[in-house]
């Protein structure tokens with residue numbers, strides 16, 4: 697649902713309305729200069745011009761904030777990847793004092809705003825929602841969480857409280873329910889297929905890897921693959937958290953991802969810098985011995 701034009705942040709559409717008075721004064725000037733122009737002609741002209749201005753205003757397309765990289769808080773950063781696609785990176789501090797980042801995406805496509813994964817933790821998810829509220833002309837239409845861990849689904853309760861529909865694979869819903877967590881809505885189409893069209897993305901469940909429920913998200917227009925924690929970055933050495941992993945099946949799962957999206961352009965891992973297809977091969981190699 698769109699908010700009134702006064703909330704639009706980009707473009708010049710709404711300024712068109714403020715041009716109304718200017719146009720009106722110009723028409724009055726024309727009328728004075730040409731006394732023989734009939735009142736009916738002036739009114740018709742005015743109606744045509746104002747209608748055109750309103751059409752320009754209301755056909756405005758929100759392109760989202762024009763940020764390259766923006767620190768929302770000390771634990772949350774937004775980075776533009778492609779027009780209409782932003783990376784959200786949030787940092788969690790472990791009891792040891794170690795800080796660790798996690799990635800998610802924010803996608804604006806054909807007027808729909810979709811969040812992939814919550815920020816890591818409730819406070820950063822609140823900060824993310826506040827930033828979205830400030831920078832976009834309408835709120836999130838939906839969110840998807842790619843697995844049950846806190847670095848992916850840790851802000852689910854915040855989104856649900858804010859009235860945002862949150863969706864997940866049936867396995868994720870099952871695990872979160874069994875752990876008495878606030879559960880996302882189940883994407884029923886997964887019972888028939890491992891690949892589901894969701895809004896302007898494809899959600900793909902390649903089988904167990906980092907966790908029993910890990911999904912990846914494919915953005916066909918930009919050929920971006922959000923691998924979440926199923927995809928490892930070489931800059932975050934090692935296998936990461938394997939407490940819930942299926943290390944034998946993990947490389948099989950990522951080979952399926954590679955086969956399904958051979959023309960992938962950008963790969964976003966769960967942790968670490970955005971990369972290319974090489975991240976998929978790196979992940980396969982990491983678990984090749986199993």
Ligand SMILES: [Zn+2]
Nearest residue numbers: 843845906925
């Ligand atoms: Zn995880």
